[in-house]
Amino acid sequence: MAKYLTAFFLMFFLSTSFSQVRDYEIGAPARTYQSQGGFFDYSDPFSVNMTVSVWGFVKYPGKYKIPSDATVIDLLSFAGGPTDDSHLYDLRLYKSKIDGSQELIKFNYDDLMWQPDLKGYKKDIPKLEANDILVVPGSPRLYFRDWFSITLSVVSTLISLSILILNIVRN
Numbered sequence: 001m002a003k004y005l006t007a008f009f010l011m012f013f014l015s016t017s018f019s020q021v022r023d024y025e026i027g028a029p030a031r032t033y034q035s036q037g038g039f040f041d042y043s044d045p046f047s048v049n050m051t052v053s054v055w056g057f058v059k060y061p062g063k064y065k066i067p068s069d070a071t072v073i074d075l076l077s078f079a080g081g082p083t084d085d086s087h088l089y090d091l092r093l094y095k096s097k098i099d100g101s102q103e104l105i106k107f108n109y110d111d112l113m114w115q116p117d118l119k120g121y122k123k124d125i126p127k128l129e130a131n132d133i134l135v136v137p138g139s140p141r142l143y144f145r146d147w148f149s150i151t152l153s154v155v156s157t158l159i160s161l162s163i164l165i166l167n168i169v170r171n
Helices: 002-017 071-077 111-115 144-170
Strands: 036-043 049-056 061-068 091-096 102-105 133-136
Touching: 049 071, 061 071, 071 111, 071 133, 102 111
Parallel strands: 036 061, 049 133
Antiparallel strands: 049 061, 091 102, 091 133
């Protein structure tokens, strides 16, 4: 009986330790397994610089010191680009006002990329200012290997339990 319990716990440990299921936090960078942002300095010593933040589904979220003539596309490039889990149709730029309140500007990434080619299309693309916060929303998605790993974990646990129950019933 003891060897069956040992075998069961060994199978349970192996099935859970090799599982690829991970918890995701809102705004955590997907697929990079970083838990925090950092401070990145892309400043130009010969121009005026400002500090802005990028949070959400980008490769390297955090605070950035960038030249004052940088655009939102430049900022996304500095942040390593959006991850494949990001929703680029719903970018959000929070601008701080003098009275302490914040203004939210929502825009689409396609508007940034294709604005010069869109004739007659009037879309106001926001200009970055000091202390702006760019949020790239998104939601983590599971790929085939993630679903396969979850299924394999559940199946191996059920097989281990059924073997344990059959051995207990036989004795």
